[in-house]
Amino acid sequence: MHPALSVIFFTVVSGAGFGLYSLTAILQLFRLGPAMDRSELLTALITAFVLIVAGLISSTGHLANPKNAWRSFMRVKTSWLSREAVLAVIFFPFGFLYLLGVYLYGAHVPAFFGLMGLIGIVLGFMTVFATGMIYACLKTMRQWNTPLVPANYLLMGLTLGALFHLAIEAYYGANLQFITGVAGTALVMTGVMKGIYYYWIIKTSGPSINTATTFTRATVRLLDVGHTAGTFLTEEFGYQVEAGRLLMLKALVFGFGFILPLILIVAAAASQGAGFLLATLAVLSSLAGKGIERWLFFAEARHVVNLYHGAQHT
Amino acid sequence: MRLGLVIDLDTCVGCHACAVACKQWNTSGTTGPLTDYRPYGADPSGVWFNRIRHYEVGEYPNSKTINFPMSCMHCEDADCVTVCPTGASYKRKEDGVVLIDQTKCMGCNYCSWACPYGARELDRESGTMKKCTLCIDRIYDETLAEIDRQPACVITCPAHARFFGDFDDQNSEVSRLVRERDGMQLMPELGYNPTNRYLPPRINTPIPTEDVRRDSLAGKVKEWVNKAVAR
Ligand code: SF4
Ligand code: SF4
Numbered sequence: 007m008h009p010a011l012s013v014i015f016f017t018v019v020s021g022a023g024f025g026l027y028s029l030t031a032i033l034q035l036f037r038l039g040p041a042m043d044r045s046e047l048l049t050a051l052i053t054a055f056v057l058i059v060a061g062l063i064s065s066t067g068h069l070a071n072p073k074n075a076w077r078s079f080m081r082v083k084t085s086w087l088s089r090e091a092v093l094a095v096i097f098f099p100f101g102f103l104y105l106l107g108v109y110l111y112g113a114h115v116p117a118f119f120g121l122m123g124l125i126g127i128v129l130g131f132m133t134v135f136a137t138g139m140i141y142a143c144l145k146t147m148r149q150w151n152t153p154l155v156p157a158n159y160l161l162m163g164l165t166l167g168a169l170f171h172l173a174i175e176a177y178y179g180a181n182l183q184f185i186t187g188v189a190g191t192a193l194v195m196t197g198v199m200k201g202i203y204y205y206w207i208i209k210t211s212g213p214s215i216n217t218a219t220t221f222t223r224a225t226v227r228l229l230d231v232g233h234t235a236g237t238f239l240t241e242e243f244g245y246q247v248e249a250g251r252l253l254m255l256k257a258l259v260f261g262f263g264f265i266l267p268l269i270l271i272v273a274a275a276a277s278q279g280a281g282f283l284l285a286t287l288a289v290l291s292s293l294a295g296k297g298i299e300r301w302l303f304f305a306e307a308r309h310v311v312n313l314y315h316g317a318q319h320t
Numbered sequence: 321m322r323l324g325l326v327i328d329l330d331t332c333v334g335c336h337a338c339a340v341a342c343k344q345w346n347t348s349g350t351t352g353p354l355t356d357y358r359p360y361g362a363d364p365s366g367v368w369f370n371r372i373r374h375y376e377v378g379e380y381p382n383s384k385t386i387n388f389p390m391s392c393m394h395c396e397d398a399d400c401v402t403v404c405p406t407g408a409s410y411k412r413k414e415d416g417v418v419l420i421d422q423t424k425c426m427g428c429n430y431c432s433w434a435c436p437y438g439a440r441e442l443d444r445e446s447g448t449m450k451k452c453t454l455c456i457d458r459i460y461d462e463t464l465a466e467i468d469r470q471p472a473c474v475i476t477c478p479a480h481a482r483f484f485g486d487f488d489d490q491n492s493e494v495s496r497l498v499r500e501r502d503g504m505q506l507m508p509e510l511g512y513n514p515t516n517r518y519l520p521p522r523i524n525t526p527i528p529t530e531d532v533r534r535d536s537l538a539g540k541v542k543e544w545v546n547k548a549v550a551r
Contacts, residue, residue, distance in 0.1 A: 007433075070427025071447030077406035077424055087430055088405035145399065145510050146436045213436070213507045219388065220329075220504040220518055221377045229385065230374040232336065235363035237371075238441040242432065310507065311438035314373055314390070 007147070008245045009304035012067030017137060018166070018296050020061025020094075021159060024130040025167020027054035027101060029188075031123045033171075034113060039184035044112035046178045050171060051105050057170075062094060086143055090136035093129055100126040134163045141303075148212045148320060149307045154203045161196040162296055168192045169267060169292050173285035176274055182285075186275040190268060193292075197264035200299065204256060207306065210319045218313040228316040243309040247302075255302055263295020321415040322487040323454060324394050324515035325474070326494045326503060330522050332481035334374055334387030338473035342370040342391070342452070345472035350457050351422055355445035367441045369452040370473060382526060389482075391473070392439035392452035393506070393514030394418050400431040400440060408449070415486075416515060417454050425449050436510050459484075487515055 030050040033039050042050075066072050079095070081088040100122045107119025115123070138156030145151055168189035175185050216222045236244075247255070267288040274284035308320040346369060347354045356366035370391040376383050394411075398418055401409045408424035409431050411417070420431075420440075425448040432440040432449065440451045455471040458464065468475065474482040485494035494517075497503060503517030535543070 068428070069447075070429075070442055070444065071425060072427075074406060074408075074424060074426035077408070077426060078428070079405075080407045081405050084402045085405040085430075087403065087428065091405065140430075143403070144434055145512075146434060213509060217507050217509060219375060219377075219386070220506060220520060221375075221386070224378040227376045228373070229376050232372045232374060233365075235365045237365060238367070238432075238444075239438045242429065242442075243438075309433070310436045310510070314388075314438060 007304045007307040007309060008242050009301045010068045012064045014297060014300040014304070016061040016065035016067075017159070018061075018162075018293065018300050019057050019064070021134055021137070021163030022166035022170060022293070023054045023057030023059075023061060024097075024134050025163035025165070026050060026057065026170045027167070028127045028130045029164065029167045029171050030054065031104060031127050034108075034115075035120055035123055039188075040175075040181050042113055042175075042180070043178075044108065046174065046180070047108045047113060048105075049177075050174050051101075051108060053170060053174065054167075055101065055105070058094075058097075086136055086139040090133060090140060093133040093136055097126060097129040097133055100129060131160065134160050141307075146310050147307045149207045152203075152206065154199065154206060158196075158199055158203060161192065161199055162299070165189070165192040165196045166289075166292060166296060169271070169285070169289045172271055172274070173282065173289050176281040176285040179281075182271075182275040182281060186271050189271055193264050193268050193271075197260060200259065200263075212320060213310050213313060215313050215318045218310070228314075231315055239311055240315060243311050244315065245305055247305050252302070252306070255298055259295050259299045259302065261295065262291045263299055264292075267292040267295075321489075322396075322515055323415045323417055323459070323485070324487055324494065324517075325391075325454075325471070326483040326485075326497050326517050326519060327389055328481040328483075328497075328501075328519045329386055329388070330481075330519060331479045332372075332387045332389060332477075333479045334372055334385075335478065336372050337476050337478055338389055338482060339368060339370045339372055341472040341476035343368055345455060345458065346453065349453065349455070351420065351450050351453060353445075354450060355443050357444070367443045367450050369439075369441075369450070371438070381529065384521060386521070389473075390437055390439070390506075391516075392418060392435075392454075393437055393512070393516040394452075394454065396513035396515060397511060399434040399512065403434045404431050417456055418451070419453055419456065420449050420451055422446070422448050436507055436512060437514070454484075 034042060034047060066075055069075055078088055078091045082092050104119055104123035104126050107115035135156050138159030141150040142155040172185045172189050176182060215226045219226050270284050270288035274281045310320050312320055343354060346352050354367040358364050370389060372387055372389045375386045375388060377386050378384055394416055398411055401411050406424050406426050408421045410419060427442060427447040429442060440449050443450045459469050470484045474484045483494050483497060485492040487494055489495060497519060498517050501519045503519055505514050
């Protein structure tokens with residue numbers, strides 16, 4: 007698949023925003039970790055909203071005909087893309103009411119605003135799940151057609167959210183012990199999940215050139231594709247990365263995405279004074295790693311239409 | 321009704337006439353124009369509903385060249401329709417034809433990701449998705465003679481490799497052909513249940529080719545001269 011930058015930016019950044027929102031609200035509503043004051047909560051929630059909105063705006067960048075984008079709310083019954091759009095929009099009133107509660111009452115929000123916050127958490131998770139399902143529901147790409155994909159989207163969002171949260175707590179000089187535990191656990195779980203995914207997609211399965219052409223009892227070889235230049239199909243689906251580069255990029259995913267941030271946040275929790283700087287570096291490193299991860303997610307997916315262009319398997 | 325095409329892989333000669341006729345008819349049809357990019361440049365490209373690819377099946381010398389025309393299969397369980405968030409893609413209840421409403425499409429490419437057969441192409445000029453309409457504006461045109469109410473590709477095929485009809489009608493030519501010659505679906509394991517069927521090549525004895533190259537002395541000289549003279 008051709009990796010579109012707007013979609014990569016959208017899935018990483020919005021996912022991080024929803025993760026940050028959910029984590030902050032959970033920690034505050036269930037009184038977990040060190041107490042946060044009003045300005046700390048506001049910073050976290052507003053950062054989350056900025057991330058979500060920036061991502062959503064960028065997602066319209068890959069539409070060839072954006073003037074019809076409003077119609078994407080029309081098919082909630084069947085389309086995961088439609089569901090994601092609707093969920094993302096419904097999230098806002100609830101998220102904003104919770105934000106308003108925090109603005110008015112600080113850390114001790116009344117029950118009504120707390121309830122809004124809870125609904126916001128659920129909607130945030132559902133939105134990220136729907137984003138994952140957009141890809142996981144496609145039977146044409148076996149690298150996407152797995153429950154590992156929505157699980158990965160949820161965990162990635164949560165991990166980035168935890169790192170953002172940690173950086174904000176560090177900025178306010180809070181005790182980082184608890185949040186470092188949360189972010190560290192999230193990093194390890196997400197890294198393991200990604201490893202399982204990479205292992206899982208090594209195996210070839212599904213349609214082959216034989217079932218694609220009905221000639222299941224003979225060898226089939228492409229003689230000519232019948233077109234003289236690239237077509238929409240070859241540009242959209244023909245994208246390929248060489249094996250050596252793939253391996254290097256995967257190493258970068260783990261290095262920047264998981265290992266380096268883990269070291270940085272542990273150092274941040276231990277250090278006096280440099281906590282915020284180290285935590286910010288952890289966020290940046292993880293964003294870079296997850297950007298590469300998302301790029302690979304697209305670049306490695308092989309659409310079955312490639313069978314007709316010479317691939318023997320996908 | 322379940323309208324669709326039957327394509328005879330035994331008789332298709334790979335001349336691309338169906339693709340050209342399709343482009344000609346549909347570029348001025350309901351979803352047209354079908355944009356051409358850089359038509360006079362080094363690598364002209366464009367939107368086509370129908371593409372023909374060529375394969376070698378089996379091992380030489382017992383291999384066979386198969387020409388493989390593909391357009392939308394008008395699938396029974398069409399995921400391209402299910403995934404479309406705008407409702408621009410739809411499958412007509414009355415005859416099973418899968419169409420795109422050009423006024424609703426937002427060009428997100430999602431349906432093209434869902435189609436296993438590469439039947440959908442984005443028109444970068446209009447920003448909307450385009451695909452085979454089974455010549456919907458032709459097969460229902462009462463002003464045309466009965467015999468002309470067929471898709472352009474079917475009418476034009478010089479090898480008579482294409483047939484159009486109703487698969488729900490057991491007595492139609494397409495149903496009969498599928499029954500008698502084992503009409504096949506492409507990638508049935510994906511579960512799209514494509515309506516279009518492909519007829520496998522008939523089994524016939526291979527034509528011996530060992531003696532083709534054995535030539536007379538005069539023939540050999542002639543061949544050498546032909547090769548040596550620069551044209
Ligand atoms: S061939 Fe592709 S575009 Fe046509 S109905 Fe099937 S899935 Fe949809
Ligand atoms: S490109 Fe158009 S027809 Fe295809 S899924 Fe998107 S809105 Fe629907």
